[in-house]
Amino acid sequence: MSYIATAPSNIALIKYMGKTNAELNLPTNASLSYTLDHLTSTVKLTATNSNDSWQPLDADKPIKLSAKAQQRFLNHLHKIKKQLNYQGHFIVQSSNNFPLGCGLASSASSFAALTKCAVNAIAEETQQPLIDINSQADLSRQGSGSSCRSFFKPWALWQGQQVKALDLPYPHLLHQVIVLSSTEKTISSSEAHQLVASSPAFEGRVARAESRLQSLIQALAALDWSSAYQICWDEFIDMHHLFQTASTPFDYMNNESRALLDKLQTFWQQHGSGPIVTMDAGPNIHLLYREQDAALKAEFEAQHLTGKHHVL
């Protein structure tokens, strides 16, 4: 028997960066994300009598997973099987509709898809009831922290072991990611979670993130878009500052990211409006526009994005 599941990625506006428990992926601070329905991963599991193994799913556009990444994926499957007390094996196949490992949160969608597919496959194979969404998100978080937010939409709030949908305005934002580099990043987000603790700026980070979280929820609830933009800007700059000031500093921003960030700031100054801007652990820039700002989006694209910019 084969089983298939698809899950979306998500972009955090208040970031998960730093863990209190690396085994369970418990975060040092709460995070808030917007689910990205157009960036997805698909996982297919086929029951087999031999050992668990991984293969690319889409033969036309096969993804390449390093041996380490394949092992991490299979380890997560082992963890799920163990927790659900299942002894069978699967051939795991996966695909993504966007580039991997470059700050596009591919681990969020791929671990969410693997978890969804595995719990479903195990429920079917054992004729047991399917575990609920909260338990699925809890299992998924143990593979990749940010993946637990991909079970909820459009907004997801993750605090400690709890993750839930948050009822906020703007259910249909226009999301765009400007891919400035799709080469595999040299510092993984798992390494970043450890390294940030060595930055002098890590002291006070939890209080800053928590305070921004409350301000952002209030700003969004009050439809105060420009405050939301400013809070999200301060937040990703704060996270990148932690990277840049770690005891062994590292930096995901490149000159192109910096140049585009300058243009976005100028655009906001000129128009008094624009997109929410954020960056994950990579050089790429995520933009979220309100539906009513489609014309502003077109204007920014016409002015500042050229054929060399790859936009997803």
Ligand code: PMV
């Ligand atoms: O889920 P992880 O361990 O890949 O961490 C992702 C962390 C960031 O993407 C940088 C921020 C976030 O909250 O998604």
